[in-house]
Amino acid sequence: MTTTWVEGAAGSLFDVDNLPYGVFSRPGEEPRVGVRIGELVLDLAPVSAAEMLDVHHVFEEPSLNAFMAEGPRVWRSVRRWITGLLTDETERDLVEPHLMPLADVTLQLPVEVADYVDFYASEHHASNVGRIFRPDAEALLPNWKHLPVGYHGRAGTVVGSGTPVVRPCGQRKGPADQAPAYGPSTRLDIEAELGFVVGAGSPLGERVPVSAFADHVFGVVGLNDWSARDIQAWEYVPLGPFLGKSFATSISQWVTPLEALGAAWTDLPGQDPLPLPYLAPEEARGLDIDIEVVLGGRVVSRPPYRTMYWSPAQMLAHLTVNGASARTGDLFASGTVSGTERDQRGSFLELSWGGREPFGEELFGTGRTFLEDGDEVVLRYTAPGALGGRIALGEVTGRIEPARP
Known part of the structure; x- marks a missing residue:
């Protein structure tokens, strides 16, 4: 690959080894x-x-x-x-x-989203959530290391970066409350994730093996799965996330083609016990992508995608193993990306440990827990590029607007 003639592009985060x-x-x-x-x-x-x-x-x-x-x-x-x-x-x-x-x-929103599935592929995130909500039990539920856990989201509320996010309303019931109440979420959160866009679909009744990932996935987007934790906590038993997630999911306006990430593939941290053969652990690989979570212009976290337990190809293989078809425009996301350290956590739920341990006092002068009206969150992503430097994936930006009557 030779140097581009486009002024200012050579050596930048958007050189010819990127081209989103x-x-x-x-x-x-x-x-x-x-x-x-x-x-x-x-x-x-x-x-x-x-x-x-x-x-x-x-x-x-x-x-x-x-x-x-x-x-x-x-x-x-x-x-x-x-x-x-x-x-x-x-x-x-x-x-x-x-x-x-x-x-x-x-x-504009780059993709007409067909279906949206969100996974839960970070062991560190899932373990943190387990410890926050089930401190006296095992952090991971029994199925977690056997399959990529996920839920079906709402494709119609996937929006492009920069779209304002209106604080959602819904039912909430805290542990000490006698009865549920209706009102604006008071525990509004982010989830720093990576999204994968299906280009070539698969027929109903057929499975996509791990080895065929690149035959179907066109590219990658940054993704913020906005989450109303108080609404989610009351509604999710026994069927899982619903209104606490479906009000908005933001994606970047640039789709990085899978080919641009050729230098970013890396080994998974390790899977134990060994997953079932259809998840092909010997073939599955992760991605070395660095994320920055920026709140009010200040970096509050740097989650590393390379620590994810389940690979993107395993997510797609599991999504289709029952014969579910994949369609052009399908979007599936990784779930919150979190690392081993506190400053690598990809949600405010984790950064504040359920709201009990405010974070960022040294940055903001006061500790923060969940999102306030007027807050702007930016997710930034970079990865190794084929030319030896780094490339940038599209940023994801969203500003919180007050709840509407």
Whole structure:
């Protein structure tokens, strides 16, 4: 891979070894597909039409779904073509007129989400939650190390980064309360996660093996699974998360293609007991991705994705092992990413140990527990890149607005 001719992009977090896809619009124009290079967006529709690409029409669509549905052979071919455009000086006259500053475009939700599943794949997060809520019992429930635990979320409330998050209302009942009450959540939280976007689906009744992960998953997004802990605590027995999770899930507006993460794959920390054969532990690998949780402009946590117990490929294999189909636009998430140390916890529930141990006094002058109205949270992600430096995944930003009457 040679150096890009795009000014300011070489050596940046968005060099040619990254090239994430997104959907953008300009005033008076319809949304369409672009790719990011440095601080610019390349409008793929006119360039691909000029070069008479067979799939040029997919870049005129208002989501990535049509492109993703073309499958991995096309994904690889298009990535090679874009890399050539941005590294070959002879292509500059064609390409440069279609490069636009990020400040001049509006980014949209990049994917029309089909289904949404959220997993619970961090042993450290699951153990912390177990200790907080079940201090006198085993931290992990008996099934946890045998399968990737997950729940089905609400695809219709997946929103793009920057979308305000309205404080949800619902039923709550604390341990000392005589009866449940209705009102705004008082224990609103974040969950720093990684999301995986399915491009090529699978038929109903067939399974996706661990080895076929890259044949189906198009790319990766940053993801914040906003959580109302008080609503969740009252409702989740016996069927699990519902209204405490379904009010908003934010994803980044850039989708990092799986190919860009080639240098980020790493061994899992180890699985004991050995999972069942369909989860193929000998093939499953994790990702070395660093996350920063930023509250009010200050970094409060740095969760490391490389510590996750279950791999992305095992999550997809388990999701489909019963014959459930995968569809273009399906989104599945890792669950909260947490490490071994306090400053590696990916939720405020853990950082404040259930609200009992406020955090961040040295940063804010007062200790924090759960989210307050007006708070802005930013999740940032970086990974090793193929050129020897680092690449950035799309950030996820959300600001809390007061509950509505």
